[in-house]
Every structure is written in C-alpha cells, then in structure tokens.
Amino acid sequence: MLSTDTLTPVVIDRVRAVVRDRGTDPATDPRAVRAAILDILDEVAREQIDVAPGADELTAWAVEIHDAIAGYGPLQRLFDDPDVEEIWFNEPARVWCARRGRSELTTVVLTETQIHDLIERMLRTSGRRVDVSSPFVDALMPDGSRLHVVIPDVTRRHWAVNIRRHVLPASRLEDLVSIGTLTASAARFLGAAVVSGLNIVVAGGTQAGKTTLLSCLLNAVPAHERVITCEEVFELRVDRPDWVAMQTRQSGLEGTGEVTLRRLVVEALRMRPHRLVVGEVRQAEALDLLVALNSGMPGMTSLHANSARDALLKLCVLPMLAGENVTAAFVVPTVASSVDLVIHAATGIDGRRRVREVVAISGRTEGDTIETSDIFSIRNGELLRGNGFPPQVERFAAHGIDVIDLLGRA
Numbered sequence: 001m002l003s004t005d006t007l008t009p010v011v012i013d014r015v016r017a018v019v020r021d022r023g024t025d026p027a028t029d030p031r032a033v034r035a036a037i038l039d040i041l042d043e044v045a046r047e048q049i050d051v052a053p054g055a056d057e058l059t060a061w062a063v064e065i066h067d068a069i070a071g072y073g074p075l076q077r078l079f080d081d082p083d084v085e086e087i088w089f090n091e092p093a094r095v096w097c098a099r100r101g102r103s104e105l106t107t108v109v110l111t112e113t114q115i116h117d118l119i120e121r122m123l124r125t126s127g128r129r130v131d132v133s134s135p136f137v138d139a140l141m142p143d144g145s146r147l148h149v150v151i152p153d154v155t156r157r158h159w160a161v162n163i164r165r166h167v168l169p170a171s172r173l174e175d176l177v178s179i180g181t182l183t184a185s186a187a188r189f190l191g192a193a194v195v196s197g198l199n200i201v202v203a204g205g206t207q208a209g210k211t212t213l214l215s216c217l218l219n220a221v222p223a224h225e226r227v228i229t230c231e232e233v234f235e236l237r238v239d240r241p242d243w244v245a246m247q248t249r250q251s252g253l254e255g256t257g258e259v260t261l262r263r264l265v266v267e268a269l270r271m272r273p274h275r276l277v278v279g280e281v282r283q284a285e286a287l288d289l290l291v292a293l294n295s296g297m298p299g300m301t302s303l304h305a306n307s308a309r310d311a312l313l314k315l316c317v318l319p320m321l322a323g324e325n326v327t328a329a330f331v332v333p334t335v336a337s338s339v340d341l342v343i344h345a346a347t348g349i350d351g352r353r354r355v356r357e358v359v360a361i362s363g364r365t366e367g368d369t370i371e372t373s374d375i376f377s378i379r380n381g382e383l384l385r386g387n388g389f390p391p392q393v394e395r396f397a398a399h400g401i402d403v404i405d406l407l408g409r410a
Helices: 004-022 030-048 055-070 073-079 112-123 173-178 184-195 210-218 261-268 285-294 308-322 328-338 393-398 403-407
Strands: 084-091 094-099 102-105 136-140 146-150 160-164 200-204 227-231 243-247 275-278 299-304 341-347 353-366 369-379 382-385
Touching (some): 004 030, 004 055, 055 073, 073 112, 173 184, 184 210, 184 341, 184 353, 184 369, 210 341, 285 299, 299 308, 308 353
Parallel strands (some): 200 341, 227 275, 275 299
Antiparallel strands (some): 353 369
C-alpha cells in the first residue's frame, strides 16, 4: 500500500500540470486550485492507494498540497495564525516567530530549495528582485505583509528572511483605546490635533506599533482633505476618499530607474496635498520633509527612537546627511518651528504596545536644545496628563476646539 507521504510529491506535480494547462493563477484563483487538487486526489486514491484514506486524512492531505502550490508551504500555518506578528529565519532548520511581542522557535524546518522557491513566490507580485547585484530586497507581499531578504555573501552562509505581518486590529484611534495602546483622553486630544493640522512625529522602536498608530492618526484627517503618503514599501492603511499612496522603486538590472524616498517627497508636493506623510524617515529625506513642513504644509512621519526627545535629536541630525551645506544652525530651529507633537510608543516586557508619552514642541530653542513639555506621559504604569499644552492653539480654535476644555488645566 502506498502512503500519502509517498504520493504527495506526485500529486503536487500533477496538480501543477493541471493548473498550468487550465491557465489558472494560484495566487488569484485559489478556488480553482482546490478543485484541481480534489480531482487529482480522487484519481490517485482510486489508482494507487489500496485502502482509501478517510475524510479527515483526505482533508489534511488536500490542505498540505494546497499550501505547497497556492500558499507558502510549511510556513502557511504560521500565516494562518492570527497571533503571529513576525516570521524570520537565519538558516533553514530554525524558523522563528513572534506572538504578542514574544519570540519563539517553531517546529517548522525548511530546505534551501524551499526557501528560494518561497521567496520567489513572495516577490512575484511586487516587481522586485533579490540577486547578487541586489542582495537586499524590501517588498510588500500579496497579503500585506512586509518581506525583507538578505542573501550571501552579505550574510555569512544562509538567506536571512524577515516577514513582518500587520495583525493589530486597529484602524482608528478609538480602536487603540480598546486594545489599551492609548487612553480615551489622549485619543481625543490626538484626534483634535490631527483635525487642527498639527505636524506630528511618531517615534518608537522596532515592532512598537508606529505604522499602526500613524495609520490611525491619518484616518482622523477630515474626509475633504487630500492625503499623499510616501513609503519605502506600502504599509500604511488609510481609509480616506482622496488618498494617493506612493512607494520607492529599486533600480533595474541596468542600474537605472531607481525612485528614492527623497524623489517621492518632491513629487508629492506637486500633487496638491493637504497632508504630506512620509512613512518613515531614515536618511536625507528628512530634509525634504522638514522644508515642506516649514513652508506650511501639514504633515506626519515616523522614525526609530528610544523616546520623544531622542526622536527630536535624531530629526535634527538626519537632514545633515543631505550635504555638508546643511548645518545644525539651520536644522535645529527648523525642527523646532516645524514639528508640533512627538508621540512615543514602546513594547513592554509583557508584549503590549503602548503610547508612553505625547510631547509638545513650543518652537523655542536654547542653543541646540529644543524646548518641550509633556502633554501625556507614563507614570506608575498609566498614561496621565502632564503639565504641557500644545502649540498652535489658534489652529484648535479655528476648528471650534477649546484646548482647555479638551485637556483640562495642567
């Protein structure tokens, strides 16, 4: 009697042949793939298996084959788990994942060939590539996950792969309140700040929830405003009627055709935006964003930093990467006058993502130091009202918002 384990590669090859002959795309037509799998399984069970498998065994076999053809093979069960936030592996025999902020080693074991096939499948719809001439790739997968790959000889021996998934069930500030990321009073204030057109920086470490928080802020923008977002890879999820999303593009095989984040910021300004958003600033694009904000264009961005004040320091350094003629004498006062609020988020030791502080920038400087005040900060484990007030109070008033009534007296 032949076992299903022995026949699985045979069935996979036959299903692939049927799918290819029918012109079916497994990524866009999974129903047709399932139909082909059931047809082939029925044939194989009659032809080559002495004792027909039971219904449960047949279902499990069909799922395994479907994952191999239309899914991500052995990784598919991790993609199907709603608690898995990130998947990564540094070598085929060790596949890791993060659940609710905590890392764990899974039982999944891959081969080098499987990894190469999986990455090719994940990159297929992105139009991006990874090879010797381009050993890094950052791409969006069909399900919205963000894929990052590094290959040898940049890595020592094996492909290093990270797949970051967006699993936080939040698209509005109210959702962040319900999951404990924000307090209700802080959410009301941030919503009012967005409506009033304040410039906001979202800071935090890796996996602190910056992108989710930025998306929730953007969804508080009034519906009549035009939003333009610039990102390395599409990650922001915005539910606005007038929204244009742009992402960078790597160079082609000839070394031409690259579109950088700096180029996107410049082009966005020609598209009549009411809000300009840079998904994350890491390099010289910070200068282009600052110049736009300083000219009266409301905007938002995010960056990696350990605190709100560290975020301001970093924002004062990044623009100087644009060239030697960009100095602190220009950048520091520009940051002070252009940024209104900094929100810092972090992941606690319990794996929960929480906003830890909301800091206001007054616009004043003392040497290279930018004056700040705490509007909200963590004390005794709770996000509580501080003694600060936001700048640009007249903007709140123009939208009928009383800041004293909103925040209470310090």
